Amino acid sequence: MAHPSQLGFQDAASPLMEELLMFHDHALLVVFLISAFVLYIILAMITTNMTDKYILDSQGVEIIWTILPALILILIALPSLRILYLMDEIDSPHLTVKAVGHQWYWSYEYTDYADLAFDSYMIPPQDLTPGQFRLLEADHRMVIPVMTPVRALISAEDVLHSWAVPALGTKMDAVPGRLNQTTFVASRPGVYYGQCSEICGANHSFMPIVVEVAPLEHFEAWSSLMLEDT
């Protein structure tokens, strides 16, 4: 989760998010350089005493300020496309989880080996124990094993929702009548929070996603426990 007044991204919990962080650094640097340069030009133009500014031309500078932006755009596009195609790679996930959006909660189904399904409602602020995070905590977390390629199949039962976990670098729209697939690998254990990312009615802001990444033994113990309960 983000700490209060945090401006930047959360630390990456998946290799894809690491790539996105690095690309963002790169693109932001380009943006800062361009902005600083433009700011300098604006200040120079305001404070200059040069005459004949609007009645002269220069082919040279016009060539430069056409070619250079094109090069900069290529410099941004190449890493961007690389990550785009990286995101589309699916190579044999070990686990499949279905996340289905409802108004206004998520339900998760682990049906690879047994029929495990449960709902995940937000814990209302009045029911929080001291120290829990308002609007982010859920009563049942989606637990997955660490360092395991996971396939998430996202869908919805009623209206559009969107399943997003920023730390993992995932977001996928939950469309009723459609199965959207996304894969990720959680590279470190921990608890990662996300919120529904597509307007879906009155409680759109109150259906969070909580992913708990644990070592495989813990995941197995948890799923056995959940199966006993349901």
Place this chain on the structure above:
Amino acid sequence: MLASRALRLVGRRAISTSVCVRGGHGVAKVEGYSLPAYFDRRENPLPQVRYVTDLSSEQVSLKEKEKGSWATLSNEEKVALYRISFKQSFAEMNQGSAEWKSIAAGIFFFIGLTGLLVVWQRKYVFGDVPHTFHPEWKAKELQRMIDMRINPVEGISSKWDYENKQWKK
């Protein structure tokens, strides 16, 4: 014409679109008008017309003298010739004004006014923040974030020294 009559306060000259009334003595370049106009702009140093179009008899004779050798012209005559062609010299047109002070004053005033409005709004319009904003809760949240190793790479948990149970120096 209707607008001219209605806005007598502003003055006919200011809002009339008739070219004759606007004359040629504005500072802005008069684009879109078919008649050439005079303007004083540093970036575009050659106006379309001379400033003084109706020359007095003195000026007419000066113009005749100008056709001869310029070495015979005195300094005052050169300046007079300049003033026939141009309204302001470069020094005069580049001169700053004290307008920036009024603008800055207006900006600060409105920022201050907005600040007062915001303070009033917070006191009289908005309700209480949720109970999770109280300092004790926030402290417990922070402890929980550290315990859960939230953002341990470069974020908040990376700034905590777990051995000595304090923030890293």
